[in-house]
Amino acid sequence: MRRRSVKVLLTGTASDSHTWNLVYLRLFLEEQGHEVTGLGPCVPDELLVAACAEPRPDLVVISSVNGHGYRDGLSAVRALRAAGVQVPVVVGGKLGVAGRADEERRNMLLEAGCSAVFDDGDVQALRAFTAALVLADPADDDAAPMAVPPAVPGSAERVPVVSERVPVVPARVPVASGAVA
Numbered sequence: 001m002r003r004r005s006v007k008v009l010l011t012g013t014a015s016d017s018h019t020w021n022l023v024y025l026r027l028f029l030e031e032q033g034h035e036v037t038g039l040g041p042c043v044p045d046e047l048l049v050a051a052c053a054e055p056r057p058d059l060v061v062i063s064s065v066n067g068h069g070y071r072d073g074l075s076a077v078r079a080l081r082a083a084g085v086q087v088p089v090v091v092g093g094k095l096g097v098a099g100r101a102d103e104e105r106r107n108m109l110l111e112a113g114c115s116a117v118f119d120d121g122d123v124q125a126l127r128a129f130t131a132a133l134v135l136a137d138p139a140d141d142d143a144a145p146m147a148v149p150p151a152v153p154g155s156a157e158r159v160p161v162v163s164e165r166v167p168v169v170p171a172r173v174p175v176a177s178g179a180v181a
């Protein structure tokens with residue numbers, strides 16, 4: 001049977017004490033019908049990894065706004081992938097202190113196994129990402145074949161880079177019309 005929602009594990013980063021970003025994202029995702037488990041702010045990598053054990057989430061959303069997001073996000077994604085967590089992981093928010101997207105650091109996140117990197121203000125891209133995960137549910141017999149493999153460290157094929165407010169295709173989802181491949 002087709003899944004209608006995504007089980008999202010929502011977390012702040014290890015150094016980030018901001019909370020309203022997390023409140024906002026929870027409401028935003030729940031409004032779309034997704035099931036959100038929130039770990040709160042200042043989450044160490046070990047806690048995040050432990051929280052990905054059963055019940056396994058469908059998606060990990062990492063939010064950071066304190067300016068250390070690239071560094072903390074990289075550490076978190078590396079820890080998750082090193083622990084064998086295979087589910088899509090996205091990072092977003094005010095990731096650096098230098099304004100919008102830092103391509104080099106964004107690419108480091110993607111190389112580390114991050115499925116997508118979102119800028120401050122990219123919540124609609126996150127909406128598209130989670131919606132595509134629902135469409136790609138492998139439990140759904142009618143689901144279209146997967147066009148993009150899961151993002152894993154060192155993988156030659158990577159999920160498309162999310163850029164300026166553009167809807168994206170997450171890992172393991174069919175390329176839908178209008179999506180950026």
Ligand code: B12
Nearest residue numbers: 016017018019020021024063065066067092093094097118
């Ligand atoms: C309130 C606030 C605080 C409060 C937080 C209270 C709380 N309970 O959260 C206090 C006073 C504690 C605080 C502390 C600090 N703060 Co402060 N804070 C703010 C402030 C004014 C508002 C943040 C807020 O609540 N916004 C409302 C929420 C709903 O929106 P948001 O956080 O912007 O999140 C949105 C987007 O970023 C995006 N988003 C976020 N995560 C994700 C994830 C994904 C996947 C996606 C798609 C989108 C996304 O979606 C959200 C909704 O649009 C901002 C400035 C500002 N105007 O934004 C600074 C700001 C975030 N703080 C900042 C800083 C530097 C700090 C401190 C480091 C200051 C210090 N030296 O101590 C500390 C943090 C310490 C730490 N360990 O983290 C900087 C961050 C710099 C940067 N990133 O470039 C900011 C931007 C101020 C500034 N202009 O310099 N802060």
